[in-house]
Amino acid sequence: MKIHRPGRPEDLPEAAVLWARWAALAAAAWNAEEEKERFRYGYWLGDGGCHLRYDDGACSRWVLSRVDGGRALLFGHDDSGRTGRHEPPVDLLAGAPGWVCHELRRGLPEPGRIECVYWFEDGSWHRAPYPDDLPDDGLDCGIGHLTTRDHAVDAMCALFEFDDDCEGAVEACEQFFEHVERGTVTEEVVRSFAGEVLRIQTEYELLWPEVPIARSETDLAAMAALVRAR
Numbered sequence: 522m523k524i525h526r527p528g529r530p531e532d533l534p535e536a537a538v539l540w541a542r543w544a545a546l547a548a549a550a551w552n553a554e555e556e557k558e559r560f561r562y563g564y565w566l567g568d569g570g571c572h573l574r575y576d577d578g579a580c581s582r583w584v585l586s587r588v589d590g591g592r593a594l595l596f597g598h599d600d601s602g603r604t605g606r607h608e609p610p611v612d613l614l615a616g617a618p619g620w621v622c623h624e625l626r627r628g629l630p631e632p633g634r635i636e637c638v639y640w641f642e643d644g645s646w647h648r649a650p651y652p653d654d655l656p657d658d659g660l661d662c663g664i665g666h667l668t669t670r671d672h673a674v675d676a677m678c679a680l681f682e683f684d685d686d687c688e689g690a691v692e693a694c695e696q697f698f699e700h701v702e703r704g705t706v707t708e709e710v711v712r713s714f715a716g717e718v719l720r721i722q723t724e725y726e727l728l729w730p731e732v733p734i735a736r737s738e739t740d741l742a743a744m745a746a747l748v749r750a751r
Contacts, residue, residue, distance in 0.1 A: 541704075
């Protein structure tokens with residue numbers, strides 16, 4: 522699936538699917554020490570389980586918020602976007618229902634730069650109208666890796682530095698995403714996934730000179746809780 526530039530609401534999967542893929546990456550990247558940090562990079566679940574966050578540490582920062590009534594809000598920025606530099610200025614909240622402004626204030630990232638806003642309501646995504654000459658809003662570069670299962674698997678493989686030579690890597694990531702999207706994750710599913718990641722890291726010496734370390738039971742429980750928080 523190709524995302525348009527600028528993005529269109531139909532480019533995004535349903536909010537529950539987007540949340541599941543994002544949460545799967547957050548669980549895979551779980552680090553107990555980083556949970557103590559206020560500012561961090563990567564994928565994580567914050568703010569009492571209401572917001573999933575992504576920060577690539579360079580030019581892309583995004584938030585996905587769950588809202589009562591099956592609604593959701595996606596917002597953030599990527600340096601490829603041009604909404605903040607367009608003349609005349611683009612009103613990103615044109616046509617947005619009142620709850621969108623409220624959720625933006627609750628989930629505003631630090632620093633609070635927003636150049637892309639999509640909201641999910643009544644089973645579909647929406648955004649403000651864009652001028653015809655706007656070349657990009659940043660959705661593709663920022664969130665494109667979560668729009669399909671294949672893209673999400675590629676992102677997870679990249680997270681662990683798995684390449685095409687790592688036997689079983691793609692299959693392990695695909696299975697984990699399938700469980701998360703279907704809502705069938707158990708601690709045993711997480712344990713099996715973490716064990717396969719450890720096997721691949723060890724067999725292909727991906728962390729050397731460091732030695733790969735097995736996940737603790739505390740980590741596994743936290744990872745399972747994260748992906749079940751839907």
